[in-house]
Amino acid sequence: MNLTLRIWRQRGPEEPGAMTTYEVADVSPDMSFLEMLDTLNEELILRGEEPVAFDHDCREGICGACGVVINGEAHGPERTTTCQLHMRHFRDGDTIDVEPWRSAAFPVVKDLVVDRSAFDRVIGSGGYITAPTGSAPEAHATPVPKAAADTAFENAECIGCGACVAACPNGSAMLFTAAKVVHLNSLPQGGPERERRVLDMVDAMDAEGFGGCTHTGVCTTVCPKGIPLASIATLNREYLRATRKGAA
Amino acid sequence: MTSPNSFADYRVGEPLADTKAPTGPIAERWSRRRFEAKLVNPANRRKHTVIVVGTGLAGGSAGATLAEQGYHVVQFCYQDSPRRAHSIAAQGGINAAKNYRNDGDSVQRLFYDTVKGGDFRARESNVHRLAEVSVEIIDQCVAQGVPFAREYGGLLDTRSFGGVQVSRTFYARGQTGQQLLLGAYQALSRQIAAGNVEMHPRTEMLDLIVIDGRARGIVARDLITGRVGTYLADAVVLATGGYGNVFHLSTNAKNSNATAIWRAHRRGAYFANPCFTQIHPTCIPRSGDHQSKLTLMSESLRNDGRIWVPKRPGDTRPPAEIPEEDRDYYLERIYPSFGNLVPRDIASRAAKNVCDEGRGVGPGGQGVYLDFADAIARLGREAVAARYGNLFEMYERITAEDPYRVPMRIYPAIHYTMGGLWVDYDLQTTIPGLFAIGEANFSDHGANRLGASALMQGLADGYFILPATLADYLARHPHEEVPAGHPAIAEATSAVTERLGRLLAADGDRTPESFHRELGELLWDECGMARNEAGLRKALGRIPELREEFWRRVRVPGSGQELNQSLEKANRVGDYLELAELMCLDALHRTESCGGHFREESQTPEGEAERRDEEFSYAAAWEFTAPGEAPVLHKEQLTFAYVHPTQRSYT
Numbered sequence: 001m002n003l004t005l006r007i008w009r010q011r012g013p014e015e016p017g018a019m020t021t022y023e024v025a026d027v028s029p030d031m032s033f034l035e036m037l038d039t040l041n042e043e044l045i046l047r048g049e050e051p052v053a054f055d056h057d058c059r060e061g062i063c064g065a066c067g068v069v070i071n072g073e074a075h076g077p078e079r080t081t082t083c084q085l086h087m088r089h090f091r092d093g094d095t096i097d098v099e100p101w102r103s104a105a106f107p108v109v110k111d112l113v114v115d116r117s118a119f120d121r122v123i124g125s126g127g128y129i130t131a132p133t134g135s136a137p138e139a140h141a142t143p144v145p146k147a148a149a150d151t152a153f154e155n156a157e158c159i160g161c162g163a164c165v166a167a168c169p170n171g172s173a174m175l176f177t178a179a180k181v182v183h184l185n186s187l188p189q190g191g192p193e194r195e196r197r198v199l200d201m202v203d204a205m206d207a208e209g210f211g212g213c214t215h216t217g218v219c220t221t222v223c224p225k226g227i228p229l230a231s232i233a234t235l236n237r238e239y240l241r242a243t244r245k246g247a248a
Numbered sequence: 249m250t251s252p253n254s255f256a257d258y259r260v261g262e263p264l265a266d267t268k269a270p271t272g273p274i275a276e277r278w279s280r281r282r283f284e285a286k287l288v289n290p291a292n293r294r295k296h297t298v299i300v301v302g303t304g305l306a307g308g309s310a311g312a313t314l315a316e317q318g319y320h321v322v323q324f325c326y327q328d329s330p331r332r333a334h335s336i337a338a339q340g341g342i343n344a345a346k347n348y349r350n351d352g353d354s355v356q357r358l359f360y361d362t363v364k365g366g367d368f369r370a371r372e373s374n375v376h377r378l379a380e381v382s383v384e385i386i387d388q389c390v391a392q393g394v395p396f397a398r399e400y401g402g403l404l405d406t407r408s409f410g411g412v413q414v415s416r417t418f419y420a421r422g423q424t425g426q427q428l429l430l431g432a433y434q435a436l437s438r439q440i441a442a443g444n445v446e447m448h449p450r451t452e453m454l455d456l457i458v459i460d461g462r463a464r465g466i467v468a469r470d471l472i473t474g475r476v477g478t479y480l481a482d483a484v485v486l487a488t489g490g491y492g493n494v495f496h497l498s499t500n501a502k503n504s505n506a507t508a509i510w511r512a513h514r515r516g517a518y519f520a521n522p523c524f525t526q527i528h529p530t531c532i533p534r535s536g537d538h539q540s541k542l543t544l545m546s547e548s549l550r551n552d553g554r555i556w557v558p559k560r561p562g563d564t565r566p567p568a569e570i571p572e573e574d575r576d577y578y579l580e581r582i583y584p585s586f587g588n589l590v591p592r593d594i595a596s597r598a599a600k601n602v603c604d605e606g607r608g609v610g611p612g613g614q615g616v617y618l619d620f621a622d623a624i625a626r627l628g629r630e631a632v633a634a635r636y637g638n639l640f641e642m643y644e645r646i647t648a649e650d651p652y653r654v655p656m657r658i659y660p661a662i663h664y665t666m667g668g669l670w671v672d673y674d675l676q677t678t679i680p681g682l683f684a685i686g687e688a689n690f691s692d693h694g695a696n697r698l699g700a701s702a703l704m705q706g707l708a709d710g711y712f713i714l715p716a717t718l719a720d721y722l723a724r725h726p727h728e729e730v731p732a733g734h735p736a737i738a739e740a741t742s743a744v745t746e747r748l749g750r751l752l753a754a755d756g757d758r759t760p761e762s763f764h765r766e767l768g769e770l771l772w773d774e775c776g777m778a779r780n781e782a783g784l785r786k787a788l789g790r791i792p793e794l795r796e797e798f799w800r801r802v803r804v805p806g807s808g809q810e811l812n813q814s815l816e817k818a819n820r821v822g823d824y825l826e827l828a829e830l831m832c833l834d835a836l837h838r839t840e841s842c843g844g845h846f847r848e849e850s851q852t853p854e855g856e857a858e859r860r861d862e863e864f865s866y867a868a869a870w871e872f873t874a875p876g877e878a879p880v881l882h883k884e885q886l887t888f889a890y891v892h893p894t895q896r897s898y899t
Contacts, residue, residue, distance in 0.1 A: 012810065030535035030647075038540055038761075045759045045814060050805050053813055055328060057501040059541045062426055063332040080645065088648055109472060110811045117449065120329050124441030128434035129393045133313040133711045136384075136391035140348070143402025153395035153420060156427055160331055189393050 001027050001092035005040065007052055008099045010108050013115075017108065019097070029088035033076065034059060034066060036087055037098075053111040059083040061224060064159030067166070068112045069099040074163035074222040081161060081224045101166035105173070105209040116162050118208035119176060125204035126197040127180040129189050148186045155183040157225040164219035164227075170211030175219040177205050178235035179227045185238055195242035202239055254878055255829055256788055256836060261880040264518070264869050268717075269373040269673035274890055275355075278377040281673065282716050286723035293318035295727045297481040298718065299466055301453045301508050303330030305425070305703060306686025307487030308432035309710030315439035317715060319722075322479055323436075323445055324468055326452040326503060326816075331433045334489060334501040335706060338425025339546050341409060341417035342703040344382040349406060353414040355379045360891050361412050362701060366666075366694020367843035367859060368893040369521070369867070371886060373673055374691045381708040386418055388711055392431040396420050409548075409699045417700045422546060422638055428703055432710070448479075452816065453508045454747075455740045456484065456515045456682065463512075463682035464730050467740045469748075471816065474809040476745050478737050480730045482722055483681045485714065486512060487706075490665035490687040492525065494824045494831070495776070496768020498662035499531060499544045505820040506827050509669050509688050517677040518869035518882060520670035520690035522827070523835035526697055526844045527777055528663035529595035532646055533615035542661040543646060545639055547699060550588045550595070552623040552632065553656065555579050557616050561606030567617055567655050578602055586898045593696060593777075593844055593857070594898060596660035600777045603659075615657035624652065660777060664702060666693045666844065667834075670869040670884070674717035675709060678869075681725070683718060685709035690867065695843025748808050751818045756801035760818035763798045767791070767821070767828055775832050780848040784836040788829065792876055795825040830870055830879065837881065840864045852895075861893055 003024045010017030024040050031039070034056050041051035057065040061081040070076030076085045090096065098112065106114040144152075158179040165173050181198050184190035190197070213232060220229045270280040288296065296319050300311045303325040311323045325333060345358040358379035363370060386404070390396065396418050397405040409417040420427040439445040450471040457465035457478065465480035491506035492498040513519045530545045556577045558570055579598055580587045590598075599616045602608065609615050624632050629652060633640070640651045647657070669677050669684040671691055676683050686706040693701065730737070770790055774783035798821065806812045841850040841857035842864070850858045865888075871880040 028536050028538060031538050032540070035538045035540050039538055042759050042761060045803055045805055046757070048803075048805060051814055053811055057327060057332055057503050058334060058337045059502055060337050060543055062337050062423065063327075063334070063501060065327060065332050078645075084645055086646070086648070113811065116328060120331070120437060120449075121441075123331075123434060124437040128438045129391065130438065131388070131391035131435070132316040133309070133388060133435075133715070134384075136387040139346070139387045139390040140403055142390075144398055145402050146398050146400050149395055149398040149402075152393070153397075153427075156395050156420075156430065157423065159426075160329065183395065184393050187393050187395070189391055 001029070001087070001090070003027055003090065004095040006095065006097045007112070009052070009111055012110060013107055027087050029086065031087045032059065032083055033070070033085040033087065034083050053113050055113050056083060062159060064161040067101060067161045067163055069101065069166060071097050074101070074167040075224060079222070079224060081159070101162050103165045103171040105171060106162060106165060116160070118210070119160050119162065119173070121208060122173065122177055122201055122204045123180060126193070126200035127184070129184055130193060131189070142188050144187060152183045152186040155179040155186070155227060155231055158227055159225055161224065163222045163224065165210065167218045167222040168211065169216060169218070170214060172213045172219070173205050173208070173210035174213035174232050174235065175223065175227055177201050178231040181238055182231045182234050194238070195245055198235065198238040198242050255792070255876060256785070256833055256878065258833065258837070258878045259880050261871060261882050264670070264882040264884040266371065266672045266884065268676070269371070274372060274376045277373050278380055285716055285720035288719050288723045290318055294320055296320065296722050297322060298483050298485060299324070299479060299481040300485045300487060301466065302333065302487035302489060302688070303433070303436065304333035304335035304487060304489055304686060305429055305432055305706030306688070306710040307485070308333065308429065308436050309707050310485055310487060310685060310714050311445055312432060312435035312439050313711055313715045314718070315444035321439070321445040322448070322481060324448045324451045324453055326450065326471065328450055330436055330447065330449065331430065333429060334504050335429045335703070336426045337501065338703055339422045339544070341407065341419035341424045341700040342385065342428065342707070343409070343416050343698070343700045344386045344418060344704065345379055345416060346383055346386060348404060349415045351414045353416050357414065358382060358416065362692070362698060363694070363888070363891040365696055365698040367696050367896065368694065368861065368865070368888060369524070369842055369886065370692055370694030372888060372890055377713065378692050378705060378708050381712045382704050384712060385704065385707045389428055389431050392435060394420065394427045394431045396427070412698070425703060428707065432707070453488070454511065454744045454819070456512045457737055457740045458515050458679060459730060459734055459736045462680045462725070465737070467744045469744070472811050474807070474812065476741060478741055482725065482727055483683065483718060485683045485685060485718070486669065486688050487685045487710065488688050490668065491827060492662045492665050494768070494828055495662040495771050496764045497534065497539060497542050497772070499528060499542050502541055505823070507820050507823045509684065510823040510827050512669060512677065512679070512682060514872050515679065516872070517679050517682055518670040518871050519667070519830060520867050520869045521667035521695070521834065522831040522870070523775065523838060523845050524666035524695045524843060525662060526664040526666060527593065527596045527660045529592055529599060529660045530618065530658045531661035532643065533610055533657050533659040535611060535647070543642070544661070544663060545643060545656070545658065547592070549618060549636060549639060552635065553588065553618040553620050554622055555588050555616055555618055557602045557607040557609060563607070567609070567619070576602070576607070583898050590898050593846065597777050597846060599660055610657040615659045617655035618658045619655035620651060621655070664697055666690065666695060666697055670867065674720065675714055676717070676721065681721065683714060685714050695845055747822070748815065748819065750799065751802060751804050751815060751822070752808055754799065754802045754804070756803045758801045758803060760802055760804065760814060760821050763794065763802065764817070764821045764824065767794060767824060771828055771831070775835050778846045778848055779835045781836065784832050787832045788836065791825065791829045791832065795876070798822065798825055826875060829876070833879070834868055834870065838864055838868065856897065859893070859895060
């Protein structure tokens with residue numbers, strides 16, 4: 001099939017950007033969206049133009065590196081990562097808009113590449129269990145109820161791609177932060193730092209410039225890993241509980 | 249015999265010995281080494297700077313642990329975040345000799361299985377230590393909050409994996425690598441926030457700085473600004489993963505590369521067993537020339553799926569229209585006792601053979617069927633969905649075919665590299681002060697890695713082994729400032745900038761990707777699943793031509809002072825074009841078959857791999873001389889005092 005792409009091109013963080021139109025011919029329906037961009041880039045290089053910069057790595061939907069806004073939707077029309085979106089979901093003659101994640105906390109680096117290091121700093125503020133190497137007790141010393149382990153796993157699946165932030169009208173990182181708080185606070189091992197963790201992570205999230213959460217729920221509709229909206233409610237409950245305990 | 253290309257005329261140098269491994273009973277060696285290792289006083293640790301390159305399971309766990317111990321860590325990754333290292337994509341699980349199942353597992357048994365699985369080409373001392381440490385890894389990860397699968401009683405669940413007879417694999421659904429990596433990443437993040445780790449994401453190591461014979465730093469490029477900087481330290485740790493992407497199509501992440509280990513090799517670190525590469529039999533076949541990478545499907549599928557191809561070459565009927573009598577369930581036919589569950593290398597070669605006979609299925613004839621029709625008839629669709637539902641979904645997403653109705657198509661793909669930088673028992677390379685951990689080294693898997701052992705080795709090296717052995721090195725080398733303006737620093741920096749400049753200036757007519765693809769196809773054909781002398785010589789003839797063409801015809805747009813992904817790619821391809829030559833030479837010189845290395849000239853009458861222990865019971869460590877010139881081979885003789893070498897047989 002033949003497609004028209006309108007891609008956001010921006011040379012650098014301080015440079016102005018613009019949508020630029022490209023025609024791509026002979027796109028196979030079996031291509032992934034990124035393979036379609038690869039094809040375009042090969043042509044651009046041969047024409048002596050600069051290829052479109054985009055982040056990607058594993059191309060299996062697990063590393064979280066890729067992610068662009070496709071026709072206004074984070075990761076495009078399917079509930080998966082951009083690398084796992086295939087061209088069979090588009091039709092011959094389509095015009096497709098491709099933009100970077102848009103959020104104040106994710107400044108554009110170049111073209112479709114954004115800076116998501118704010119997520120790393122949110123994790124560094126409390127998204128861990130303090131257990132220096134060598135200090136661990138025998139793994140079976142503390143049984144973990146299966147339900148708690150399953151809740152922890154369901155939230156630990158977050159790949160940190162940032163689609164939730166990109167889709168949110170407020171640019172909020174509540175779903176991302178909630179996923180880590182719920183993962184660790186569900187486990188007995190996470191108990192000792194339970195209050196500190198939620199308070200510090202919410203503070204860090206606010207300090208990074210992410211917006212507030214107004215429960216539009218759009219974050220969960222674009223999340224490739226299906227992190228549930230209920231995790232945000234749990235985060236709020238954990239936050240309230242920690243505030244009341246005066247751990248701050 | 250004179251060879252048409254001089255690269256193959258290698259010289260055999262002095263034998264290589266692992267001088268760090270203690271002697272004595274094998275079960276006591278690691279505790280002896282730890283006791284004999286010198287310690288660094290806690291107050292002195294912060295005076296030592298350690299560079300760690302890579303943030304996967306090995307690098308992430310090492311960086312976090314060294315920082316916890318008080319060293320000043322400076323860490324690098326090319327990704328935008330340390331959380332994205334390719335360990336994250338590991339699906340299956342992690343082995344540990346916990347014996348929670350009471351099924352007869354033990355450290356000795358894991359040791360035995362790993363030495364045997366490696367086809368007797370790994371060091372016994374290293375493997376035993378790995379098995380010992382495995383139990384501590386699980387404790388550590390649970391304490392960090394890794395959400396392993398659990399039973400209703402709250403205890404950890406395990407499964408069996410890769411044909412072993414015990415259930416010792418701990419897992420977190422099909423995302424074990426992700427969960428273990430996030431555990432290490434979170435521990436690392438805590439140290440970054442505490443100021444103990446200076447983290448440089450989106451920064452790629454492009455050379456090693458060696459001063460007075462010791463590794464003292466690296467040259468790295470900031471991938472956003474293009475700035476080429478130097479970073480100095482008391483020791484350098486490479487945790488940069490394997491080199492499977494030399495094949496272009498592999499299950500590795502797109503940007504995984506061999507540049508750090510290859511640059512270290514060029515600076516004097518020996519490269520061991522580069523031809524030991526592992527091919528995974530159950531990957532999704534390529535769908536066309538646009539294919540950018542291959543996706544692995546868990547090997548557990550072979551428990552219930554039946555593998556077949558049409559009996560007649562060129563039979564293009566849809567699978568449902570091919571009656572039973574026209575199907576060849578070739579694994580069940582050739583290996584009646586193991587059937588579809590033969591080891592990875594055997595299943596892979598058999599698939600290649602039937603495709604070479606023209607009986608492959610799907611686009612390009614590079615695929616075989618993995619059919620669940622019998623399993624669905626026997627167990628019901630729901631039971632099959634419960635076991636493999638997520639894999640079936642993943643397959644359908646990629647291929648748009650429903651495996652409940654149409655047989656899956658699979659084909660082997662490069663998955664893991666057992667070879668890597670040669671290291672001694674302390675994980676130190678032949679350059680003092682340069683350590684290599686995880687897949688980047690060659691040490692523990694011999695000629696073939698068992699399933700669920702890569703995660704174990706990465707974390708064993710990073711959490712437990714390196715921190716102990718590195719301390720010994722640092723204690724013996726008190727901190728000394730590198731003199732500012734030392735010529736070695738300027739030399740390494742200008743070598744890097746000159747090379748990047750050459751890539752940008754070539755202004756040719758071919759893309760970096762086109763060279764990578766061509767090299768990958770050549771390697772896959774001649775140094776892939778089955779190798780022979782004629783093919784390897786052909787590749788050794790072609791690679792230097794391709795390399796010459798690359799430097800003349802490559803086209804890299806843009807400049808070096810910005811984010812330039814074409815430049816990054818071209819620089820990596822330049823290194824693949826050298827590494828590939830060494831792989832082919834190693835494969836040529838090892839005229840035996842062993843593990844993942846199958847030489848057609850060395851097989852049993854039944855067509856199985858035939859090892860030749862009297863000639864080849866050694867690790868081949870290659871010393872770099874000059875680009876395109878014959879390297880020097882140093883042999884490290886392997887001795888087996890505890891596990892007696894036997895020939896594998898699965899017929």
